Amino acid sequence: MLEPHRGLGAVAVLPPRPAGTEEGFLDLRRQFLSPLAGGFAHFLRPPGPVLEYPASMVVNIAIIGSGPAGYTAALYASRAGLEPLLFEGLQPGGQLTITTEVENYPGFPDGVQGPELMDLFKKQCARFGTRFVEFQPIAKVDTSSRPFTLTTTSGDEHKAHSVILAMGARAKLLGLEKETELMGYGVSACATCDGALFKDREVVVVGGGDTAMEEATFLTRFCPKVTIVHRRDYFRASPIMLERARANAAIEWKEFRSVVDIQHDDKKQVTGVVLEDPRDGSKEDYSCQGMFVAIGHQPNTEFLGEEFDRDEVGYLKIEGGTRTSVEGVFAAGDVHDPAYRQAVTAAGYGCAAALEAQRWLEAEDLA
Ligand code: NDP
Numbered sequence: 001m002l003e004p005h006r007g008l009g010a011v012a013v014l015p016p017r018p019a020g021t022e023e024g025f026l027d028l029r030r031q032f033l034s035p036l037a038g039g040f041a042h043f044l045r046p047p048g049p050v051l052e053y054p055a056s057m058v059v060n061i062a063i064i065g066s067g068p069a070g071y072t073a074a075l076y077a078s079r080a081g082l083e084p085l086l087f088e089g090l091q092p093g094g095q096l097t098i099t100t101e102v103e104n105y106p107g108f109p110d111g112v113q114g115p116e117l118m119d120l121f122k123k124q125c126a127r128f129g130t131r132f133v134e135f136q137p138i139a140k141v142d143t144s145s146r147p148f149t150l151t152t153t154s155g156d157e158h159k160a161h162s163v164i165l166a167m168g169a170r171a172k173l174l175g176l177e178k179e180t181e182l183m184g185y186g187v188s189a190c191a192t193c194d195g196a197l198f199k200d201r202e203v204v205v206v207g208g209g210d211t212a213m214e215e216a217t218f219l220t221r222f223c224p225k226v227t228i229v230h231r232r233d234y235f236r237a238s239p240i241m242l243e244r245a246r247a248n249a250a251i252e253w254k255e256f257r258s259v260v261d262i263q264h265d266d267k268k269q270v271t272g273v274v275l276e277d278p279r280d281g282s283k284e285d286y287s288c289q290g291m292f293v294a295i296g297h298q299p300n301t302e303f304l305g306e307e308f309d310r311d312e313v314g315y316l317k318i319e320g321g322t323r324t325s326v327e328g329v330f331a332a333g334d335v336h337d338p339a340y341r342q343a344v345t346a347a348g349y350g351c352a353a354a355l356e357a358q359r360w361l362e363a364e365d366l367a
Contacts, residue, residue: 259276299336
């Protein structure tokens with residue numbers, strides 16, 4: 001039988017258990033949780049109150065991250081009656097909330113918008129009792145003693161018997177001095193977010209992977225000319241995305257070129273980029289009014305301590321499925337996966353992490 005309060009006792013924000021059937025109690029919980037599942041608008045809400053419950057309470061599973069991996073882990077853990085606490089971070093829904101059409105998530109033959117997909121994920125785990133902590137990123141995970149202590153950026157502490165790390169990854173930048181200075185003045189790392197601001201402008205997109213192809217194709221909705229700048233002539237992009245971009249008459253190509261500088265006017269508006277041919281070092285000025293950086297991602301693992309084994313980029317190393325180097329802490333999705341990085345693989349890892357955490361909690365007699 002489901003025990004909704006196992007591990008956390010009486011959570012202050014939840015209604016008291018009424019007399020009557022288990023189903024009646026679950027109905028009440030669903031009504032209570034329904035505002036959390038109230039549509040896309042919740043992603044736009046200002047910071048809300050943090051869940052309140054006695055500091056001595058220990059949750060069974062704390063999940064850090066709210067992309068496909070985090071929400072799927074929460075779905076499995078909550079359906080197992082483990083009442084997970086999910087820290088959504090500053091970008092609830094993760095990377096998919098800044099993408100448009102997702103055509104490769106199974107079950108959506110006509111495609112689905114990224115934000116809508118994540119809203120459905122969230123509704124599904126809310127239905128089974130997942131609790132969410134919004135806009136309170138975790139700054140530290142103390143694994144020196146059990147239960148683990150998670151500290152938010154505002155200093156609140158939460159105790160958990162086990163942790164699932166599902167923080168995902170973020171867009172990488174080229175590292176040019178002017179890149180961050182001109183961010184918002186014509187430099188962007190997200191065409192979906194900023195593309196409409198570049199209506200009728202000519203822009204460059206840097207990169208040769210699927211992100212670059214997708215962003216360039218998307219930008220042709222607004223821009224008469226989009227130039228893909230790539231440092232070699234081999235593209236990591238999948239053939240279908242590359243072909244789609246190749247077939248788009250508004251896209252031009254600059255292969256064997258790197259952006260080494262960004263030009264701007266006295267109002268800091270981008271006016272062009274300096275391209276260098278890595279084969280001979282020759283340079284050329286290239287006129288454009290915007291630059292989109294689409295060169296991959298960096299896993300969000302910097303706040304973790306040295307006890308977590310990572311590769312040279314920062315991806316968590318895992319063994320036997322989703323186990324990290326710290327017993328009782330599991331990883332799911334883009335935090336450990338530089339190879340696939342897909343919503344569906346992240347969701348699969350989220351499922352695996354929840355099952356492994358559940359088995360571990362049972363073996364340790366903690367839940
Ligand atoms: P990738 O790692 O696949 O590609 C990064 C690209 O950026 C490469 O062409 C790389 O060049 C280039 N690059 C990296 N660093 C630099 C640099 N410093 N200067 C210039 N160029 C650089 O990342 P993506 O974000 O494109 O894709 C990641 C994953 O997400 C992939 O698995 C992809 O399939 C998936 N994805 C799927 C989408 C979809 O299905 N709708 C959309 C977007 C992504 P080089 O090859 O020379 O190293």
